[in-house]
Amino acid sequence: MRKINIKREKNRIVEFIKKYVHNAGFKKGIIGLSGGLDSSVAAYLTVEALGRENLIGVLMPYKTSQSLEDGKLIAEKLGIKYYIREISQMVDLYFEKYESDANKLRRGNRMARERMCILYDISAKENALVIGTGNRTELYLGYVTQFGDSACAIEPLGHLYKTEVWKLAKFLNLPSEIINKTPSADLWDGQTDEDELGIKYEIADEILCYILDEKLADEKIVKKGFSKEDINHINKLMKKNKFKRRMPLLLK
Numbered sequence: 484m485r486k487i488n489i490k491r492e493k494n495r496i497v498e499f500i501k502k503y504v505h506n507a508g509f510k511k512g513i514i515g516l517s518g519g520l521d522s523s524v525a526a527y528l529t530v531e532a533l534g535r536e537n538l539i540g541v542l543m544p545y546k547t548s549q550s551l552e553d554g555k556l557i558a559e560k561l562g563i564k565y566y567i568r569e570i571s572q573m574v575d576l577y578f579e580k581y582e583s584d585a586n587k588l589r590r591g592n593r594m595a596r597e598r599m600c601i602l603y604d605i606s607a608k609e610n611a612l613v614i615g616t617g618n619r620t621e622l623y624l625g626y627v628t629q630f631g632d633s634a635c636a637i638e639p640l641g642h643l644y645k646t647e648v649w650k651l652a653k654f655l656n657l658p659s660e661i662i663n664k665t666p667s668a669d670l671w672d673g674q675t676d677e678d679e680l681g682i683k684y685e686i687a688d689e690i691l692c693y694i695l696d697e698k699l700a701d702e703k704i705v706k707k708g709f710s711k712e713d714i715n716h717i718n719k720l721m722k723k724n725k726f727k728r729r730m731p732l733l734l735k
Contacts, residue, residue, distance in 0.1 A: 484644075484646065484688060484689055484692055485692055485696055487643075487647060489647075489650055489651055489654045490654065492643065492647075492651065493528065493651060493654060493655070496528050496532075496639045496640070497528055497531045497532045498532070499637070499639055500512070500528060500529055500532035500533065500614065500637070500639050501532040501533065503612075503636070503637050504532070504533060504612050504637075507612055507636065509610065509611060509612040510533070510537055510610075511533065511537040511538065511539065511609060511610065511611035511612070512529045512532075512533055512537065512538050512539070512611055512612050512613075512614045513538070513539040513540075513541065513602060513605060513606045513609060513611040513612070513613055513614065514526050514529060514538065514539075514540055514541070514613075514614045514616065515540075515541050515542075515543060515598055515599070515602050515616065515632070516540040516541060516542050516554040516557055516558055516565065517542075517550055517554060517616075517668075517669055518542075518550030518551065518552070518553025518554035518555075518556070518557065518661070518664075518669075519550065519553075519616075519661075519664070519666065519667070519668075519669070520648060520649065520652055520657075520661060520662065520664075520666060521616040521617065521618055521640060521648055522554075522557075522616040523553075523557045523652070523657055523661050524616075524640060524648055524651055524652050524655065524657065525614055525615070525616045525639055525640055526538065526540060526557055526558075526561060526563070527557075527561065527655050527657065528639060528655075529614055529639075530561050530563065535561055535562045535563050536564075537611075538561070538563045538564075539563065539564050539565065539566070539605065539609050539611055540554070540557070540558040540561075540563050540564070540565035540566070541565065541566045541567075541568060541598075541601065541602050541605055542554040542555065542558070542565060542566070542567045542568070543567075543568050543569070543570050543597075543598040543601055543602075544567070544569055544570070544571075544669075545569075545570050545571050545574065545594055545669070545670075546569075546571040547671060547672040548669050549667075549669065550667075550669050551567070553660065553661060553664070555567075556658060556660070556661075557657075557658075557661065560658065566605060568601050568605075570594060570597045570598060570601070573597060574590070574593055574594055574597055577593065578590060578593070587670070587671050590670070590671070591628075591668070591670030591671060591674075592628045592631060594670055595628035595631030595632050595668070595670070596628060596630060596631040598631070598632070599630065599631050599632065599634045603634070612636045612637075613634070613635045613636050614635060614636070614637060614639065615632075615633075615634075615635030615636070615637060615638040615639070615640075615641070616632070616635075616638075616640065617632065617633065617635075617638050617640065617641055618640045618641065618643055618644065618645050618647075618648050619640075619641055619642055619643055619644050619645075619647075619691070620644045620645040620646075620684060620687055620688055620691060621645065621676075622638070622641055622727075622728060623691060623695065623720075623721055623724075623728070624680060624687065624691075624717070624720040624721065624724065625720055625721075625723060625724020625725075625727050625728075626668075626676065626679065626680055627727060629726075629727050632668070633727060644684075644688040644691065644692065645666070645684045645687075645688060646684055646685055646688045647688075649662065666684070680720075681716060682713060682716060682717070686709070686713055687717060689707075689709065690704060690709055690713060690714055690717045691717060693707065694717065694718070694721075701714050701715075701718070
């Protein structure tokens with residue numbers, strides 16, 4: 484895994500947020516606070532960049548969500564203004580009326596897009612720029628909902644792998660319950676990120692680092708001690724979800 488200077492990265496991210504938000508003509512930022520690691524780290528860094536008075540958090544639980552209290556913990560610890568917008572009724576009404584046979588993936592995608600609709604509406608109310616919370620691992624593996632949690636103005640953590648975000652969280656002294664909780668998009672009861680991805684973050688990050696940063700061929704990555712099956716899985720996810728990392732294509 485690559486070696487990074489966590490303190491230096493923290494300072495770079497803070498400067499990036501401050502510069503981009505102000506250059507875009509905004510004073511405030513807004514973040515969807517899920518109570519998870521990534522949104523919590525992004526909130527901490529945005530407060531340092533813009534000041535606690537200039538960050539708004541939005542907590543958007545579904546009825547099966549387990550993370551509302553964690554989101555409130557972060558918002559109150561940072562001393563930021565926050566909204567709670569429960570999404571169960573609006574999500575359920577759509578499926579009950581029109582698509583009652585939808586599977587849990589479709590329902591999860593609807594939740595993610597409902598949350599982003601709410602976030603952008605409140606961003607207009609508050610005149611605040613939407614700050615993303617995605618990390619490099621999930622962006623490259625496509626573990627995001629297009630025009631859902633992938634929708635934002637900037638991704639301040641988008642260059643860091645998930646395991647690096649964990650290191651940054653520890654450096655920032657986030658509450659232990661946030662650092663140690665099982666990663667989950669909180670889309671349905673019992674859902675976890677690693678189950679959905681089909682691979683542990685530690686393994687995924689190592690393989691991604693060899694592919695993206697060191698440009699190693701698959702055969703050389705195998706010699707580093709990783710299975711061909713895991714390498715193929717990572718390559719398949721990256722190829723399959725490449726469209727999520729691009730702007731809509733136009734005819735030349």
